[in-house]
Amino acid sequence: MPDLPGSSRDTPEESASPKNFGDLNEARAEHRLRVLNSLPFRHQRYLFQEVAVRCSRYLRKSGVSSSEVSMEEMLSEVWKKLLSSISVHDESAALKLEGLSINLNSPELDGRVIWLIGEIGGYEALAHRYEDILRQRYGRFTPDRGRLIVQPDDDEDFESIGASEPPTELDEVARLAWFGLIKLAEQKFPRADDVSVLLQLLDQAPDLFDEAGTGQWPINDIVRRLSSLFPNAGWNVDRVDNAKRKLMRWIGRLKQMNGLDQTDFEALLVRVAKKSKSDSGDVGGITKSLS
């Protein structure tokens, strides 16, 4: 099997910090997606079939009945894992295609196909996907407590409490998307970064754009407000403009690197917000979790 940089679990990266694990894994995930995309249709079809065979064999050998985990669930999990990989770092795709031999005539001899089969259809990888399915259903297994049942994400009863003036669906969706953006920015930019401060201001002053009317960003207004909040920070038009461009460039690259259009990206932000909400253990809706 062709050897890729970092493809072995015995590489020095293994002893690296968890952060490096994460970066390496992201790079590998992104690389898998790129390799899959590079395959001709016939090779993809062969890969799909081969992975299906391996999933079937894994379930059979592991004694998993179809009523517990069906073939579709397993396949769905495997492909979802591969196809949902997302690029967040500009330099993350350090792995390149050079290490893989290409055979356009025989998919079973194509190094890219063989590598992908090994990556996603190996026993260990399938075991992880099976565990993922179980975790989604029952939560993480702990030796002393077993698996905890995951509470379904059904907040309806809680949300209806005190709903004096229900917002429109679009307002709510926009609110979620906005919160999702903040959560992502939180992971990307340090707290003291100008982008973080700018986002914070935009969040605290929801009427900022409305006051500006149609047209451009209210840069001057932003400078004025930031200067009043942080008198000695030296905010000026250039600095705000730079922060704005940095923010927009980050968003633009995130969209482009992951093939997301405006609608897809907003839908993704909404999901990030919901995930953030569910992870924080709140059941009262996004707005309650923020209180």
Added chain:
Amino acid sequence: MIKSKLSRILDLDADDISISALKAVEEAIKVDDQFRASKEPSALTLDERSNLFLNAVYGSRAFTSDDYSEARNALLDAMASNLFKDHSPDTGELGEEGFAVRETPHEAFRTMRAAYSRDVRPPMAGSSMPPSRDNSASSGRSADVAFLPDENAQFQRPPMETSDRKTNRLSRAPRFGAIAAILSLAILSAAVSYLVLNPSNSGHSFADLSLDRLRQIQQKTPTRETVQTRQLSSIDSSEIARRLLEVGSRLITNGDLYGGRIVLAEAVDAGSAAAALQLGSSFDPVEDERRAMSQRVPLASTPLASSARVAAATLDPEMARFWYERAKQLGDPEAQARLDRLAGRGR
């Protein structure tokens, strides 16, 4: 308000972006093009991902817009999970290879949370479901349309698990169904033939048959389909096995290892010991090495021997052993020797 703010920030193509921002975006796109060119192929769009997902899970067939919509939702959920890695320990997803997903600090923007609390308005009942998206609206769609909340609870179950899709792709249920149908038709037609050809057994002669009885017999007379089925079933099973073996061997010789194996498995089911042997051979690393040798000395006696070597990833001694055992059960004299060779390699 938030919507306008969002669209202002997220929509890079909007007219209201300042010239400097546009320049910055152009610059970013230029850099991104270079980035893409250096790492071909380019990033997959969500539509392309969905298409691959559906084809990978359900095979190549026509999919409805609902299918695409479900696939998009499932992938977006997974992407959101990948993006937002601040998992709680009990519901987190495994890392790429089972490593712990890295923690990311999230102290920043605490003040923003507080700011949010001033604008608390509970969400609408029923809006807790993640947004769905109709693929039919993908062209010229607006985000507003895309964010209408789901009205069902399918988010809690794995994607594409509707009842009509639960049939295992690799299951042989359809084949068993067909066999059962053929058998019942054969039994029925045999019974009718017996009744017609041996009327004395039923206690009646043709002359004695009433109109009702004749009608009954007429209704039970085999249809054209039944007759055809009978003709098919009259083909010797060994002949079917031979033909399947021929087709399977040809497929493998032509490089379609997966298709060839499936057809050979059918031949084994039809009783072909040679097919079982050949199937085992397609998994056998020992035979693979022998084939490599035979390519230098072209004295191939089996179709596999003359084909290209099997990719290492598809070799599986355990599967080879399984099929050799089957060949042995079916009476193939070569099977035991193959098993021995395989065992010898294992040692």
